[in-house]
Amino acid sequence: MLERANNLTHPQYRWRLVLGVGLLCGVLxxxxxxxxxxxxxxxxxxSIAALYFSLYANRQGRYLPCLVLGLVRDFLSLGLLGSYAVxxxxxxxxxxxxxxxxxxxxxxNAAAMAFVGTFLVNFGYHAMLALSGDGIGWSRAAMRxxxxxxxxxxxxxxxxxxxxxxxxxxxVQRLAGGYVNV
Amino acid sequence: MPRNSEKLNLSWFLRHPLVATCILxxxxxxxxxxxxxxxxxLWALLPVAKAAGDEAQxxxxxxLSEEERNLLELRRAREQAAALLDENNALRQALAQxxxxxxxxxxxxxxxxxxxxxxxxxxxxxxASSWRHSCVLNRGRKHGIKExxxxxxxxxxxxxxxxxxxxxxxxxxxxxxxxxxxxLMVGQGEAPLRVRGVLRxxxxxxxxxxxxxxxxxxxxxxxxxxxxxLTNDFSGxxxxxxxxxxxxxxxxxxxxxxxRIEAYLDLDAxxxxxxxxxxxxxxxxxxxxxxxxxK
Numbered sequence: 001m002l003e004r005a006n007n008l009t010h011p012q013y014r015w016r017l018v019l020g021v022g023l024l025c026g027v028l029x030x031x032x033x034x035x036x037x038x039x040x041x042x043x044x045x046x047s048i049a050a051l052y053f054s055l056y057a058n059r060q061g062r063y064l065p066c067l068v069l070g071l072v073r074d075f076l077s078l079g080l081l082g083s084y085a086v087x088x089x090x091x092x093x094x095x096x097x098x099x100x101x102x103x104x105x106x107x108x109n110a111a112a113m114a115f116v117g118t119f120l121v122n123f124g125y126h127a128m129l130a131l132s133g134d135g136i137g138w139s140r141a142a143m144r145x146x147x148x149x150x151x152x153x154x155x156x157x158x159x160x161x162x163x164x165x166x167x168x169x170x171x172v173q174r175l176a177g178g179y180v181n182v
Numbered sequence: 183m184p185r186n187s188e189k190l191n192l193s194w195f196l197r198h199p200l201v202a203t204c205i206l207x208x209x210x211x212x213x214x215x216x217x218x219x220x221x222x223x224l225w226a227l228l229p230v231a232k233a234a235g236d237e238a239q240x241x242x243x244x245x246l247s248e249e250e251r252n253l254l255e256l257r258r259a260r261e262q263a264a265a266l267l268d269e270n271n272a273l274r275q276a277l278a279q280x281x282x283x284x285x286x287x288x289x290x291x292x293x294x295x296x297x298x299x300x301x302x303x304x305x306x307x308x309x310a311s312s313w314r315h316s317c318v319l320n321r322g323r324k325h326g327i328k329e330x331x332x333x334x335x336x337x338x339x340x341x342x343x344x345x346x347x348x349x350x351x352x353x354x355x356x357x358x359x360x361x362x363x364x365x366l367m368v369g370q371g372e373a374p375l376r377v378r379g380v381l382r383x384x385x386x387x388x389x390x391x392x393x394x395x396x397x398x399x400x401x402x403x404x405x406x407x408x409x410x411x412l413t414n415d416f417s418g419x420x421x422x423x424x425x426x427x428x429x430x431x432x433x434x435x436x437x438x439x440x441x442r443i444e445a446y447l448d449l450d451a452x453x454x455x456x457x458x459x460x461x462x463x464x465x466x467x468x469x470x471x472x473x474x475x476x477k
Binding site: 025026029030031033034035042044046072073076077078079084086089090122125126129132134135136140144148 | 203306307308309310311312313314315316344352354358359360384385450
């Protein structure tokens with residue numbers, strides 16, 4: 001009841017955050033991560049950001065921010081428009097279900113959810129590539145997705161803590177259940 | 183109990199993930215045919231490309247005093263001189279890369295005539311997706327570039343133009359999973375070998391040090407490490423003789439050979455490239471060429 005009442009409050013900084021985070025992640029991926037010699041172990045910061053919105057945002061503000069974040073990634077990449085948008089909207093569904101059982105404020109839970117989420121998003125993207133005839137082979141893709149998930153999982157708890165802290169400093173309200181009013 | 187009062191409007195659709203997912207999937211299927219998404223994407227990328235390029239807006243000069251105008255002109259002249267110096271250095275590097283091609287390639291392939299080219303500068307490298315590889319060039323349709331034209335650095339294949347705007351274009355690099363090119367593996371020995379294969383980008387995690395694979399190489403073909411890989415003009419998409427790399431490893435699989443090659447290209451060092459004004463011939467043109475060859 002309290003959460004329902006809180007959720008009705010006007011979301012704060014939602015679209016500014018989504019666009020800012022989307023552009024920042026785009027620049028990180030395009031300019032920084034590809035310059036570091038990480039090989040297959042490249043963290044997927046875009047998916048971690050989408051997962052944060054799925055797990056922590058106001059109940060009314062989880063799906064659309066994820067969708068828009070996916071569209072931002074699609075706009076800044078060569079792939080088909082809508083690929084990441086679809087994957088992030090599905091990620092939001094999965095994360096909402098997982099949140100009912102696991103507390104994302106717990107370090108291990110956050111890392112586990114980031115591992116599974118990043119793996120599924122990237123494997124799903126490869127499935128789309130494979131459907132259009134551009135796949136790189138399922139076993140190889142699975143190994144690559146596992147590497148990316150392994151690199152992303154340890155980052156997620158720190159990103160979540162930093163994001164919560166940053167939003168707190170911005171004056172964003174905390175809602176019942178550990179959600180933030182974005 | 184269904185809520186009858188809820189209206190079926192746009193926000194209802196957007197609030198229901200499955201419906202929106204279906205709409206997006208339909209868009210994913212339809213948009214490639216209409217090429218709307220690519221145009222919109224190019225439009226979204228252009229501000230970034232323009233910001234990175236040399237197209238800064240000039241201030242309102244009428245409002246400046248003479249001294250300020252002189253200063254502005256001086257600054258412009260300095261910037262122009264610096265840009266020319268940069269361009270000169272980049273062109274020297276490109277020339278050096280061209281002349282550093284492996285000597286073994288000096289054959290009929292290396293001497294094959296190249297189509298006219300447009301020099302272009304890479305103004306933005308990288309892609310927001312870990313799976314895709316692209317870069318933006320500062321030349322576009324007004325310089326004669328069209329979609330699908332090969333992009334090379336010297337005589338080394340870089341990729342192909344994917345989306346073209348008036349003054350910019352996006353290049354799909356040869357490491358992108360959607361990239362493919364017919365290739366020839368050429369052996370230098372007493373009996374020269376020529377084996378066909380198809381180069382496929384693999385979304386390499388190390389685009390600055392790409393290791394690619396050739397597909398559709400039949401078992402029984404004689405492929406050895408050290409053979410040079412060049413583009414083939416069989417399909418007409420690419421001109422004959424653009425260097426791709428060198429065979430490093432051959433792994434026999436069921437029915438075909440998995441050929442791993444080490445690309446010559448250092449994608450991180452790319453600065454100035456050449457867009458080859460080469461278009462894939464139509465079916466009629468290809469048929470006429472075949473007829474001429476038979477005569």
